[in-house]
Amino acid sequence: MRILVCGRNGQVARALHGALEGLGDVQLLGRERLDLAQPALLREQLRTHAPDLIINAAAYTAVDxxxxxxxxxxxxxxxxxxxxxxxxxRLGAPLIHYSTDYVFDGRKATPYDEEDEPDPLSVYGRSKMSGEQAIRKVGAEHLILRTSWVYSLHGGNFLLTMQRLLQERAQLKVVDDQIGAPTWAATIAASTRALIERWQNGQAGAWGTYHLTAQGETSWFGFAQAIGEQLKIRGLPCAELLPIPSSDYPTPARRPLNSRLDCSRLAREWQVSQPHWHDALIDCLK
Incomplete structure (x- = not known):
């Protein structure tokens, strides 16, 4: 099977590189060869490679x-x-596409499920929502996997930023009123492999939109606390953490206060579930 991954250096793309090993001929193409902003070149590359499965791990993610x-x-x-x-x-190949919790406005009091109507607060959220809508309108077999708060040991993300700042400063203020599930890129990649294997083995669930995040929930402050605890276990310096509301940390783009996603449909339809966010964090740092 020929698998084409759009993206090469992003967090999820890097995780997919190892996770998909053995599933077939896997090619990861970065922006220099597969630029989503250049439709004509994108079509040319896809028709040249003629994959049996397309995975889109590329995106514009600079929220602000x-x-x-x-x-x-x-x-x-x-x-x-x-x-x-x-x-x-055109190829008769399924498409796996990653989306985000930012398609929601965060005003719901409980976790969002796939039936909830998107209402993004930012340009980034609106662009990702439009991508979802475009895929559904075309009608090809697809999985849109919404995730949240992605981190890894590569690139720019909250985990690496916190590890640095907690060791550099004596005191650090972190937002505590935005709630979600920190999700390790390797968790997303492992779940993607499991979905592909079920499809290959004739055990696929329904195509469509699903939520895929780690289990459990915390705030950015709680996530920072967990990162700090691991620094202390390793005998490294760790700043004092102070919780603050989002209003004390204004950003150009508005963030949803509630980023919790209900992932029960993915477990029910595809028998694929994820670990608790804290367990995944410890595995990542190991």
Whole structure:
């Protein structure tokens, strides 16, 4: 089986590189060869490689910067996925696409499920929602996997930033009123492999939109606390953490206060579930 992964250096793409080993001929193509912002070149590459499965692990993820670059964000996060879906349909190849909790406004009091209506607060969220809508409109076989708070040991993310700042400073303020599930990129990659294997073995669930995050919930402050605990266990310095509301830490893009996603449909339809966020964090740091 020929698997084409759009993206090469992002957190999820890097995790997929190892997780998909042995499933077939896996090719990861970065922006220099597979640019979602260039539809004509994107179609050319997809038709040249003619994959049996397409995985889109590429995206515009600079949430705050997107407020000033809406055209580029929509080109990569909305137009690119539409082209992928059209080419997937032409090839008869399923498309796996990753989306985000930022498609929701965070006002719901309980975890969001797949039937809840998106209402994004930011340009980034609107661009990702538009990408989802474009894929569904094309009608190709697809899995849209919404995840949240992705981290790993590579790139720029909350885990690496906190590890650095907690060791550099005496005191650190972190937002405590945004709630979600920190999700290790390796968890997403392992779940993606499990989904592919079930599809290969004729045990696929229904195509469509699913939520895929770690189990449990915490705030950014709670996540920072857990990171700090692991620093202390290793005998490393750790700043004093102080909880603050989002209003004390304004950003160009608004974030949802509730980023909790109900992942029970994925477990029910595809028999794929994820570990608790704290257990995954410890495994990541090991």
């Amino acid at each position: 910067k997107a407020e000033n670059e809406p055209d580029l964000a929509f080109a990569i996060n909305a137009e690119g996925p539409r082209v992928l879906a059209e080419e997937a349909e």
